[in-house]
Amino acid sequence: SYVLTQPPSVSVAPGQTARITCGGNNIGSKSVHWYQQKPGQAPVLVVYDHSDRPSGIPERFSGSNSGNTATLTISRVEAGDEADYYCQLWAGSSDLNYVFGTGTKVTVL
Amino acid sequence: QLQLQESGPGLVKPSETLSLTCAVSGDSISSTTYYWGWIRQPPGKGLEWIGTIYYSGSTYYKPSLKSRVTISVDTSKNQFSLKLSSVTAADTAVYYCARHASIVGATDDAFDIWGQGTMVTVSS
Numbered sequence: 622s623y624v625l626t627q628p629p630s631v632s633v634a635p636g637q638t639a640r641i642t643c644g645g646n647n648i649g650s651k652s653v654h655w656y657q658q659k660p661g662q663a664p665v666l667v668v669y670d671h672s673d674r675p676s677g678i679p680e681r682f683s684g685s686n687s688g689n690t691a692t693l694t695i696s697r698v699e700a701g702d703e704a705d706y707y708c709q710l711w712a713g714s715s716d717l718n719y720v721f722g723t724g725t726k727v728t729v730l
Numbered sequence: 731q732l733q734l735q736e737s738g739p740g741l742v743k744p745s746e747t748l749s750l751t752c753a754v755s756g757d758s759i760s761s762t763t764y765y766w767g768w769i770r771q772p773p774g775k776g777l778e779w780i781g782t783i784y785y786s787g788s789t790y791y792k793p794s795l796k797s798r799v800t801i802s803v804d805t806s807k808n809q810f811s812l813k814l815s816s817v818t819a820a821d822t823a824v825y826y827c828a829r830h831a832s833i834v835g836a837t838d839d840a841f842d843i844w845g846q847g848t849m850v851t852v853s854s
Contacts, residue, residue, distance in 0.1 A: 622793065654840035656777075663826055663847050664777065669840040707777055711835050717790050719767070719779035 623712035625722035632728045639695040641725045643708030646689060651710045653691040655684060658705045667706075668693060695727070703729045732756040734827050734845035742821075742852050748814040752827030752845060759808045760785040765830040767841060768801060768812045770823040778823075782834060783810055790834060817852045824849050 626644040633639040643653065653671055656664035666675050668684040671691065681696045695702055708722035738750035752766070759766065767782040781791040783801045791799050795814070803810040814821060825848055828841040 652837040652839070656841070658777075663844040664841070665844075666831075666840050666842050669831065669842070670837045673838070675842060709777075709779075709840070711839055713835075716793075718792060719782070719790075721769075721777040721779060724776040 622718060623716055623720050625708055625720055627708060627722040627725045630726045632730055633698045634730045635698055635700060637698055639698050639727055641693040641706050643691040643722045644689055648689055648691050649687045653686050654709045655693045656707045698729055700729050703727055732843050734843060736825060736827050736845045736848040738848060740849055740851060742817055742850060743854050744818055744852055745816055748817050748850055750812045750825055751809050753809045760805045765834050766810050767828050767830060769826045769828055772823040819852050822852045
C-alpha cells in the first residue's frame with residue numbers, strides 16, 4: 622500500500638520559513654492536501670490540491686508537489702503556527718485508500 | 731454553516747462492536763457534491779482514514795479494516811454511522827467524522843469540514 626513519509630519534527634524561529642516535506646512514490650502525479658492540528662483540536666485543512674488554500678487560511682501557507690516530494694511552506698512563521706501537520710492523498714483506483722502522512726511537529730523557537 | 735457532531739459510547743469492551751454516529755447540520759447529507767468520511771487518531775499518534783460513504787450508500791473502506799468496518803447513511807436523519815466489530819485495545823482512539831470537499835478521487839477531495847471528535851476507549 623502507498624506510504625507517505627514526513628520528518629517527525631521541524632523547528633523554526635519566528636519570522637522565518639518552515640518547510641515540511643511529504644515523501645511518496647511519484648507523489649507529484651497525485652493531488653496532495655495538508656492539515657494543521659493543534660493539541661486537543663480537530664485537524665484543519667490548510668492547503669488542498671498541492672497549493673490551493675481554503676477560505677480563511679493565510680497566504681503564508683503554500684504548497685508544492687513534484688517528483689517524489691510534496692512540500693508545505695509556512696512563511697513568516699508565527700507562534701500560533703506551532704502544531705502538527707499532516708499530508709494526505711487519495712492513493713488511486715488501484716489502491717482504494719486515503720492515506721495520511723506520518724505527521725510533523727512544527728516547533729516555533 | 732455546516733457542522734458535524736460525533737456521538738456514541740466512550741467505552742467499549744474488547745471483542746464487541748464500536749458504534750458511532752455523525753450528525754450533519756447546516757446542509758443536506760444528500761448533496762450530490764460531497765462524500766462523508768471517518769478518520770481516527772490513537773492517543774499520541776497520527777491520523778488514519780477508516781472509510782467514506784456517499785449519500786447513495788456507496789462506500790470505500792481502508793483495506794486493512796475492511797473486514798470489520800461498516801459505514802451507513804440515513805438521509806432521513808441527515809447522519810451517517812460507523813460500526814467497527816471485534817474491537818481490541820488497538821482501536822482506542824479519537825474518532826472524527828469529516829466531509830470530503832468533492833467526489834472521491836477528485837483533485838479537491840480533501841476533508842474540509844471536521845467534527846470535534848469523540849474519544850473511544852476499548853477496555854474491559
